[in-house]
Amino acid sequence: MSAEARPGQGVGARVPRKEDARHLHGRGLFVPDMMLPGQREVAFLRSPLAHARIAAVRKPPGSEGRVFVRGDMPEVLPIVAPSTLPTFKLSEQHHLAYGKVRFVGEPIACCVGRTRAEAEDLAEQVEVDFEELPALVDAHQARLDPSIRVHEEWSDNLYLTLQLDNGFDECSKKADVVVKREIELSRQSMNPMEGKGTLAVWDDRANQLVLHSSSQTPHLLRVGVARFLRLNEEQVRVIAPDVGGGFGYKCIVFPEDLCVAWLALKYRKPFRYVEDRREHLVAGANSRQHHYNLTAYASKEGRLLALDAEVTIDGGAYSNWPFTIGLEPGQATGNLPGPYDFRGYRVKTYCVATNKPGFLPYRGVARTGVCFAMELMIDAIARAVNRDPYEVRLQNLVRPEQMPYDNVARKHYDSGDYPRALRMAREKLDVEKWRERQKRGEPDKRIIGIGFASYCEQSAHGTSVFAAWGLPMTPGYDQAAVRLTAGGGLEVRIGVQSHGQGMETTMAQLAHQVLGIDVARVQVVHGDTGTTPFSTGTYASRSMVMSGGAVVNACRELIPRFVRIGAHLLKAPEADCRFENGAVIAPSGSVSLKDIAEAWYMRPERLPENVDRAGLEASVAFKPKRDTGAFSYASHAVAVAVDPETGQVEILDYVVVEDCGTLVNPMVVEGQAIGGIAQGIGTALYEEQQYDANGQPNASTLADYLIPGPTEIPAIRIFHIESPSPYTEFGMKGMGEGGAIAPPAVIFNAVNDALRPLGVEVRDTPLTPEKLLDAIERAKAVPKREAA
Amino acid sequence: MKPAAFDYMRPRDVGEALKALRGANGEAKPIAGGQSLGPMLNLRLARPKLLVDVSRIDSLKEIKDEGDAWRIGACVTHAQLEDKALPGCELLAHVARRVAYRAVRNRGTVGGSLAHADPAADWPLVLAALDAVVRVAGPAGSREVRADAFMTAAFTTVLADDEIVESVRVPKPGAGARWGYYKFCRKTGEFPEAAAALLLDPERRTARLFAGALDRPPQPLDGVARAVAQEGTASADMIAAALARLAPGLGPAARKLRVTAVQRAILQS
């Protein structure tokens, strides 16, 4: 992989991750590893039906104090997640089903045992009488027919409808060609390696409820648990230990969290719930399912002039707290235009309630869907005007001289050279080589195809963006607290949480960049509301820009304090001293941070009476100069081989050219990209939770819900461009989500390139062999015609 | 996903295992590698009162050369067959290497695979094509069942509750024999969507071709096998027609995939 690594340990250096050693040695500490005296395990009886009224629940005899239903926990408030978006309707989710069940897997009763097996034994014995209701499985049907409703107090099944029209009529009038497509993504589970899990303990000494929780957003979880359990926040502490991936799944308050918290409060004992894979696949199938009806208006050269879109998002049964069901449609509506320069846009986005698990924001949040839709459209336009999709894409991208660029959905693209990334991707893939091979034909009769996809990604968007969505929380300033230790090392406290992103390393690199302290001597503390400053947490590719920016500023805050003490120790005037490479330097000599720390903490007799009392600790809040987001972008390019006899798609080469501004650690950036791409390949080719007409999910184990493994992920070649953001510290941009955005688009475009001679164009994920074979067989059955 | 409570015992020999099974009146199950039974227990789809662990019985772990055949103990693991080429039966190592992935192969056994009777599994298909014979031990002694008759329906075999698989006898094909084995998996280590196994043994005048990964036991495509033996090939239409007869109800894509698997097994031979 390319990026010329910068030497040293600061910004741009390929510093190996500090957190790897413990994980490679199996010495991480995750919630499922924890074992406290008297700990009890919790299992849930979950709804076997998608939609039903609960007529009666009978607990097994002798189960007092071990089986709980909603009515046993009157103190717990229902989860309600309001949004100020127009037309938004509220859903009320009780921590245990109340009156009705609304999806298969919804928790009904909470069962306690000494072991998980014992708790499951109990759950099996709870009897429930259901009056089954027709299940709403298809979002279109649920939208059009309000006679059956997920939430009966509503007038229909719509969480909300968003509309936007900016110059559509005027621009669409000028079009030479009109291209229509229907495009669809399947429903997915996020599948972090570790599912959700919470161990709740009452701490008598601290007079606190302590939740050890696999969370991306410990501070938000604390706010939420306090709110829904009617506690004061001081009474709640959330500690996220090692967390085995999040991807958006772990940034909300779960009903299960409220149950174990309530149990710990009531019985003053540790209670733990750990989600298993079956629960995750069934009750956690909550993302990606979008449907698009798109009409593109273009010139005869393929210049996109206007886009008309109808987007339907299958929102599932409940709106989550605090991100709400509004986030996904909001993001879809705002991000569909992608990295393209056009001026006419009309969109109507429906977010529909169905009898499925409630939608959550999955890595890429809506952008995987909109990128898929938009990129398939660009290729479709190219076909309609009979040009190379690469050329059409190139001529439609926002050009560098247009930066900063306010797009048709009023997004503000801060910087970058989008066409350059695409040109580089084409060159690195070596398109001529593949075209040659495609023409020659493969000895094994497989068909070669190549594809491109480009996207830009709003990252680290802040107050103004979130305030417009009107969620229960709006991120503002992120704080970092830094402290020089008595030994001259540094402690850095951040309110975000690192769960695979390598922040224990990259945050230390930022501190090193400012203070010159060895990365090994920088201790990054995160994930504990008791010891870190407030932050809304890790999501939306925000941690590096926001929390990292705060770390940089907090470190800078210490420098004048070092100089003041250093000057005194050196007996030099302050004006003659400067801070450099971890030392205060005067013409007469220098003192190290260790000397300064020693003087402040252990040898105050060396300091004057009028010493600066600010000390060697600083807490600083930060937000970027502009909070509309730092836009990362990338172009992906792939070559695939399609086996028309089996429907199998093999990725032969995968190239990424990405720009996330200034790279803090290229190795970490590449790791994030590769992980995201693996998930994106899952979206493209494997992952799908299907439902039958009764709302029963078809997949409940990984034998039925396929996720790609190591042999399905090709060697990915990543190249970097660095266009610093004008708004952030060091010009960094967020990039944690990007990898997961483009793979479905680029893979489908490549497959469609391969199958064009057969008259096949596929447009719905996942691209299973069966689907592809069906499409090929169907195309054979009808006389060939060019899809337009 | 934790199993319901069960008792566990580890018999020293086949006799003790059979006694334990008989004593449990159908409420016991043998367990070998646990790679199929384990998930079933966890999902509580199987709820035996007693597990009889046959995996440590030495006599079930032997691989013996019987001259014209190899005898493979029921508890021989896929990994053992992967690591040890059996002269004359090289196909076994080839197949073993493609069962699941190594962690599963380290524990999963040939006998367990036959007894579990997943129609998509490798051994039921391959052993049928190789004309193997399964030796079953029961209260009244041992009996022999042809591998192609062992599975009677998906996840159903001729085994009674108080019987176990003891070994499989795999005849060594004659000199000049050729084989083909093709399975189509969506990803490495997954059960196949389509599979076919072919043995052409001119010396013994046999040609055996089976299609697997159906909703029923592996199906013999005798006519196609004869055509291949005589003409070296068979048409896609012929294969499709045979499959339509033996496994009706396949949709166009599913049929196409299975035809491809058969064609590719033939091509390999």
Ligand SMILES: Cc1cc2nc3c(=O)[nH]c(=O)nc-3n(C[C@H](O)[C@H](O)[C@H](O)COP(=O)(O)OP(=O)(O)OC[C@H]3O[C@@H](n4cnc5c(N)ncnc54)[C@H](O)[C@@H]3O)c2cc1C
């Ligand atoms: C992820 C995964 C992927 C897999 N992929 C494949 C694949 O691609 N191809 C494939 O063929 N298989 C595959 N398998 C299954 C694997 O091969 C198992 O090893 C095999 O199916 C069962 O063998 P076992 O020894 O583990 O049996 P167990 O799980 O211990 O038992 C299975 C059944 O057989 C019975 N049984 C076991 N031994 C005997 C005996 N000696 N006599 C009578 N009954 C017995 C048990 O009572 C039980 O009903 C996969 C398994 C997993 C977990």
